[in-house]
Amino acid sequence: MSSAPLLTSILTIVAGIIFFFLSFLFEWVERKAVARIQKRVGPYFTGPGGIFQPFVDFLKLLSKTEAISKGTELLFYRASPIIGVTLLTYGFLHLPFLSQSPVLNFNGDLLVVFIVFAFTCLSYLMAGLSLRTPFTVVGTGRLIVQYSLYELIFLSSFALIFFQAGSATISDIVQYQMINRPLVLYQPIGFIVAVFSLLAKLEKPPFDLPHAKQEVAAGWMSELSGRTLAYMRLIGNMDYLFSVSLIVTLFLGGGSGPFASQITVLWPIYFLIKALAIALVLSYIEGVAVRVRSILLPMRLGIPLTSLLVVQAVILAIWRMGLW
Amino acid sequence: MGAVSLPKSDGTAVKLVPSESIVDAVKEIATTHPHLVGITAVHADSNIELLYSFDNFRGELRHLRVILPDKQPSIDSISGILLGAYIYEMEVRDMFGVNFNGHPLPNTRLLLPDSYPAGAPPPLLKTVTMDQLMKLLDSVQELQPPSPAIPITGSSRYSAESVVILPFGPYHPALKEPEHFALALEGEKIVEARPRIGYVHRGIEKLAENRTFLQALFLVERVCGICSFHHSWTYTLAAEKLLGITPGARAEYLRTLVAELERIHSHSLWIGLLGYWAGFDSMFMWLWSARERIMKLLEMIAGNRVNKSYITIGGVRADVSDEKLKIVQREIEEFKKEFKKISEAVMSYEPLWERTKNIGSFTAELAISAGAVGPTLRGAGIPYDIRKIEPYGAYPDLSFEVITEKGGDVLSISAVRVKETFESIRIIEQIVEKIPSGNPVPQTFFMGTSKEGEAFARTEPPRGELYYYLRGKVGLRNPYRVKIRTPTLPNLVLAAEALKGYTLADVPLILTMIDPCFSCEDRAIVYVKGMGPLMVKLPRSVPANLSLGCPI
Numbered sequence: 120m121s122s123a124p125l126l127t128s129i130l131t132i133v134a135g136i137i138f139f140f141l142s143f144l145f146e147w148v149e150r151k152a153v154a155r156i157q158k159r160v161g162p163y164f165t166g167p168g169g170i171f172q173p174f175v176d177f178l179k180l181l182s183k184t185e186a187i188s189k190g191t192e193l194l195f196y197r198a199s200p201i202i203g204v205t206l207l208t209y210g211f212l213h214l215p216f217l218s219q220s221p222v223l224n225f226n227g228d229l230l231v232v233f234i235v236f237a238f239t240c241l242s243y244l245m246a247g248l249s250l251r252t253p254f255t256v257v258g259t260g261r262l263i264v265q266y267s268l269y270e271l272i273f274l275s276s277f278a279l280i281f282f283q284a285g286s287a288t289i290s291d292i293v294q295y296q297m298i299n300r301p302l303v304l305y306q307p308i309g310f311i312v313a314v315f316s317l318l319a320k321l322e323k324p325p326f327d328l329p330h331a332k333q334e335v336a337a338g339w340m341s342e343l344s345g346r347t348l349a350y351m352r353l354i355g356n357m358d359y360l361f362s363v364s365l366i367v368t369l370f371l372g373g374g375s376g377p378f379a380s381q382i383t384v385l386w387p388i389y390f391l392i393k394a395l396a397i398a399l400v401l402s403y404i405e406g407v408a409v410r411v412r413s414i415l416l417p418m419r420l421g422i423p424l425t426s427l428l429v430v431q432a433v434i435l436a437i438w439r440m441g442l443w
Numbered sequence: 444m445g446a447v448s449l450p451k452s453d454g455t456a457v458k459l460v461p462s463e464s465i466v467d468a469v470k471e472i473a474t475t476h477p478h479l480v481g482i483t484a485v486h487a488d489s490n491i492e493l494l495y496s497f498d499n500f501r502g503e504l505r506h507l508r509v510i511l512p513d514k515q516p517s518i519d520s521i522s523g524i525l526l527g528a529y530i531y532e533m534e535v536r537d538m539f540g541v542n543f544n545g546h547p548l549p550n551t552r553l554l555l556p557d558s559y560p561a562g563a564p565p566p567l568l569k570t571v572t573m574d575q576l577m578k579l580l581d582s583v584q585e586l587q588p589p590s591p592a593i594p595i596t597g598s599s600r601y602s603a604e605s606v607v608i609l610p611f612g613p614y615h616p617a618l619k620e621p622e623h624f625a626l627a628l629e630g631e632k633i634v635e636a637r638p639r640i641g642y643v644h645r646g647i648e649k650l651a652e653n654r655t656f657l658q659a660l661f662l663v664e665r666v667c668g669i670c671s672f673h674h675s676w677t678y679t680l681a682a683e684k685l686l687g688i689t690p691g692a693r694a695e696y697l698r699t700l701v702a703e704l705e706r707i708h709s710h711s712l713w714i715g716l717l718g719y720w721a722g723f724d725s726m727f728m729w730l731w732s733a734r735e736r737i738m739k740l741l742e743m744i745a746g747n748r749v750n751k752s753y754i755t756i757g758g759v760r761a762d763v764s765d766e767k768l769k770i771v772q773r774e775i776e777e778f779k780k781e782f783k784k785i786s787e788a789v790m791s792y793e794p795l796w797e798r799t800k801n802i803g804s805f806t807a808e809l810a811i812s813a814g815a816v817g818p819t820l821r822g823a824g825i826p827y828d829i830r831k832i833e834p835y836g837a838y839p840d841l842s843f844e845v846i847t848e849k850g851g852d853v854l855s856i857s858a859v860r861v862k863e864t865f866e867s868i869r870i871i872e873q874i875v876e877k878i879p880s881g882n883p884v885p886q887t888f889f890m891g892t893s894k895e896g897e898a899f900a901r902t903e904p905p906r907g908e909l910y911y912y913l914r915g916k917v918g919l920r921n922p923y924r925v926k927i928r929t930p931t932l933p934n935l936v937l938a939a940e941a942l943k944g945y946t947l948a949d950v951p952l953i954l955t956m957i958d959p960c961f962s963c964e965d966r967a968i969v970y971v972k973g974m975g976p977l978m979v980k981l982p983r984s985v986p987a988n989l990s991l992g993c994p995i
Contacts, residue, residue, distance in 0.1 A: 157728035253609040257628070257947065324722060325794065333720050333951040336615060409794035410722025413631050413948040 130222045131212060138211045141391075142356035145363065146173040148395060149402050156406030173356070177349050185345025188250050196249035200350035203242035207357040210235030214364045215293050215373045218386055229277060229287040232365060236273065236320070239358055240266045243329075246351055247339030258338025261413060262322075262329040268421040269319040275428045276309045276316075279435060280369055289368060296372035297380075303370040305438075308431040310370045312424045314397065317362050318404060319420050321355070325408035326420060334413075360394070363401075367393045457494075457506040462518045465495075468507055469521045472497050476505050478827070479814050480901070481928035482531040483912045484539045486569045491516050491539050494912070496899070500825060502832035511541065513568065520546040526940075527814030527933045538648075540565035554644060567649060576649070611950065619716075624954070631946040651925040656682055657889055659922060661752060663911075666927065668749050669712065672705045673904035675754045678925070680835060680900035681913040682756050685922075686893065692837075694758040694883035699837040700771070700874045701744060701753055702902075703867045708737040709905035710860045710867075711782065713958045717857055718789065720951035721798040726789050733781045740774055743767060757885035772875045779868050786861045799854040803941040803953035806851060813940065814933035817907015818863065819957045821847045822856035829903040841873050853956045893919045906930040906958050931959045 147162060147170050154161025162169025187196070212222040213231050221228075240262070247259035280302060281287050284295040296302055303310045319326040330338030337343075343351055367373060367390060374390030411419045460468045473479075476497035483494040495507040511518060520543040522529035532543045533553035552559065555566075563579055564571045611624035621642035627634045647666055651659040660682075664675040676698055683690065690698075711734040718726025738748045744763055745751035753759055763771075789795055807823040820827050828845040830838045846862040848855035893915035900911050907930035914924040934957035942953050 153725075157725045158732050159728060257609060257631075324724075327722065328948075331722060331948070333722065334947050335609075406725050408723070409718075409792070409798055410948070411794075412798060412946065414946045415797070 127222065130217065134212055134217060134222050135208050137216070138208055138357065138360065139353075140174070142353065142360045143173040143177065144170070145360050145394075145398055146356045148398050149359070149405070152399055152402035153406050156403065177353060180349035180352070181346050183345045183349075185347060187344075188342055190250060191342070192249045195245040196347065199242040199245035199249070200347060200354065202238055202245070203354035204350060204357065206235050206238040206242075207354065207361050211357070211361050211364065213289055214361075214368050215290060216364060216387060216390055218383060219293060219297075219373065219375075220290055224288065224290055227287040228289050229281070229292070232277070233270075233274070235361065236270065239354065242354060243339060243351075246343060246347070250342045252342060254336045254341040255339050258329045258335045258341065261335075262339055264416065265319050265322075265326060265329060265420070268417065269316045271421070272312060272316045272424050272428065273320075275425065275432075276306075276313045277369070279306060279309050279428070279432055282432075283435060283439070292369060293373045293375070297375045301370060301372035301375075306370070306431055306435065308427050308434070310366075312427050312431070313366055313370065314400065315404075316420070316424055317366065318401065318408075320362060321359055321401075323401065324405045325411045326416075327410060328413050328416065331410055359398075363394045363397045364390070366397055371397075456504075457508055460507050460509055462509050462511055465507070465509055466519050466521060466524070469495065469524050472505055472507065473524055475499055476503070477525070477811050479525050479528055479531070479933075480504070480908070481910050481912075481926070482528070482535055483899075483926045483928075484535045484541065484567070485914055485924045485926075486513060486539060486567065487914070487923070489513050491541060493518070493535065493541070495521075496910070500827050500832070502829075515542070516540065517542040517544060519544045522547055525814065526809075526812040527936050530932060530936055531928075538565055538567040540568070566646070573649070573653060609947065618954075620959075622959075624950075626947065626950065628947055631948065633942060633945060633947065633950065648925050648927060652921055652923065655890070655920045656686070656756060656893070656922060659925060660754070660756065663925070663927065664750055664752060666929065669709045670705060670904035670906065670909070671750050672701050672753065673902050673909055674927075675752075676702060676836075677900050677902045677904075677909050677911045678913075679754050679756055680902065681898045681911045682889075682922070684898035684900065685896055685913050685915045686756070686889070686891070688757045688889070690758045690885075691881050691883055692879045693762075693881040696837045696874055696878045697744075697759050697763055697883055698754060699841070700763075700871060700878075701741065701751060702836065703870045703874070704737055704741055704744075706867045706905045707778070707864055707871075708734050708741070709958070710864045711737070713905075713955075714786070714789075714857060714860055714864075716955065717799070717853075717952070718795070720955055721795060723789075723795060726785075726795075729785050729789075730782075733778060733785060736774055736778045736781075740771055743770065755885065756889040759883045762883055768875050768878065771871065775868055775871050779865075782864060782868075786864075790858065790861055796854065798949075798952065799857060800852060802853045802945065802949050803938070803956050804850075804852045805937060805941045809940060810851065810937055813937040815907075815937045815957075816930045816933060817903070817905070817958075818856055818859045819907060819934045819937060821845070822859045823851035824849050827908070829901045829908050833901055835900070835902060837874065837877075840877065841870050843867075843870050853952050856956050891920075893917065893922065904930065907934065931957065935959055 150173070151161040151168070162172035165171040165175045187193075209223075210231055213224060213228050215221045243262055244259055247255045247262065280292060283302065283305060284292045286292060286295070292302075299305075318324070322329050328334075328338075330340055335341075340348070340351060371393045374386035374388070374393075376385065376389040379385045379389055458468070476499040478498040478500055480496040480498055483496070485492045485494070489512065491511045491513050493509040493511065495509075497505045497507075499505075509518060516539070518541060520529065520532055522532060522543075523545070529547055530553070532541075532546055533548065533551070535541050536543060536546075537552055537554045560579075564575075566576055609626045609628050611618070611626050614621065623642075647662055651662055654662060660675055660678055663678045664671045666674045682688075711730050715727045715730030715734070718724065718730070741751060742748050744767065745753040745761075747753075753761070805823065807825055810820050810823045810825070815823075816827065824847050826845045826847050829835075830843070831845050843866045846859050846866060848858050895915060895917045897912070897914045899913070902909050909930055910926075910928040912924070912926035912928075913922050916923045938954055938957045938959070941956075942950065945953060
């Protein structure tokens, strides 16, 4: 995108603010949807249908006294929210949310996604291990195992996208989908695998092992409080929005849709609708999931999803060869 | 003075055994009567009388009685024969100062805190007054600071790198009541579990000796928040036997009605919690919303959801009108539909099977040896249900099945509970149809004095056999001795044994498969094979007097 630096700066700020507030919206959608499945009302009081509840929760936590235990590694403890929030916002700027061209882009910027994934996980690790209590140690241990599993799956499924679209630049992949069809139609298995492994990435049921409250209290979050907890929760929300947007971008053609090329306002609206649809699917799985036994995690997450991706790769290869 | 024999109407045999030959006597009786119901101790006439009660799973009780002097009482331990006995013996040791020779856990406390002075008199002796006890409790923290708190690190058998000692409780989201388990983890696998109990002792047995028969009824009801009615009912049954009072037929039906509603609410609560422990929150929400219907019925009948205070000696405290019985009938039909839908959905749900099948496996032999009762024992295929083998209330007139399942794991126990809920619904439908007319409310509440004698009663609360023992002395307004043996105690011996070898993720499910009620039964320890039971010191943060007092 060859726009003036000033415009880029303004767009960066706008996109950053949108990212911040939208992440709370997605928490609300998730909470409301899961509550419906569980015969509850969910957030109710703050705003219409409790829509502001997640944001108010954030503000409330900010104002709470922060209890920092003796022996906490302050560098890790303080740095982890900064790393998480910054990297996720930076990553979001590479996604075509506002228009077809992302605010920031360069050739091969799909790799930014992996930096964001790695650093988000790193910020969790730093927060978890800043004080080594039994709960944080076991919780962080589970987090690392889970990360090593889903990272591989994401890497492989993005490799398939690269294989088909012929580019590792996000805007090129979107362009490819607009010219042809959304990638979900070519790679349905890859899409399902990516959505399912999102649950592991976001620590949602059935893969909420790193903070399974019945087993390890709050897991790696056990020692967090006050504003640090508020920011770690915010990172969780941003992570959610970022991951969902990524799926929309890579598999559902971003904000493309009828008349989107004529009326530019429609692009973010379509994008949001698609993202909300993914969020609802995730919420449904969360609602009916039973937590995986930790010992079975590789069998439930790693092996089946990886083999599904292999199947997808084989199908894709055959199809491409037939085409050539 | 010798032992007072139990009333003939109990159909029980009491054999007086000299203290030296208790092991042989138990060995002999255990071949035919392998279920140890409990060890009851009574301090009377400068003697400590121990009553060992055995059942053969058909309700033919046998009792062994041993008389010990109250100065330095000592007897051989029988825990080598029956695994579950060691926990009963520890209770007697704490409360009466009886020394059990050859006990796997010498010199450790079960109910009293470690800071309880060694020379201080045991609290349940008749020579110890409430004032003395209170003074002792006030000063106990200054006497001796509690030993170092858990977690115990650097356990010599493990290297510090490979094993994490994870504190599980006393305040932990998986435990609904305060209880501490120190779990030694190797990766995710449990290599050792050490619990410490005694956070919620309230000294109800001692308190009950200082209240009239009627007042004690309201006290024992507060032993448990879930099966509160069964506690008051069992106590009432024992008291009625002792005092020679017979309630009317309508009262028996109304008691059975409330008891079965209680079983439904307890079972649906537990099945909901099964989902919660497995990380399936929706199941928890669904079942608890269905259970609300039953709670409203209980409130309508008794005026209260939890501590119903509905029963009294000689009857119940209020009649239930026909209109209300109609509502019960209608609501129970609605509940049945709802429960059927939910339970069919969740019990056939593959991911839930994965979390429960072959988890916490135990054999029927182990369950018998530990003395397990209720759905836990029935989940291993033994049809032991007090309602059937020793019918009380209106149960003789009602038809129902004793549910058993093969397997002995979390899944089989869950299946037992689901099916029992349907049986309870069937019982309630029969009660509404068959209930006789008459006045269930006694003319006056019992305010009289006791007769000489002793009586016991057993009922089948949702968690399993509950045992009450009452001793009366002529002219006394209070019961001379009240002994309570709740179902969680023997079941926890089993659960602790079943824990080893499984992973941390299974701990909530295994610990709670027995539906533990720690407030009922605050006295558990784990028996580790080859090492004997292990105990952990009381954490410093807990006031010593919280865990003091009598059992319960």
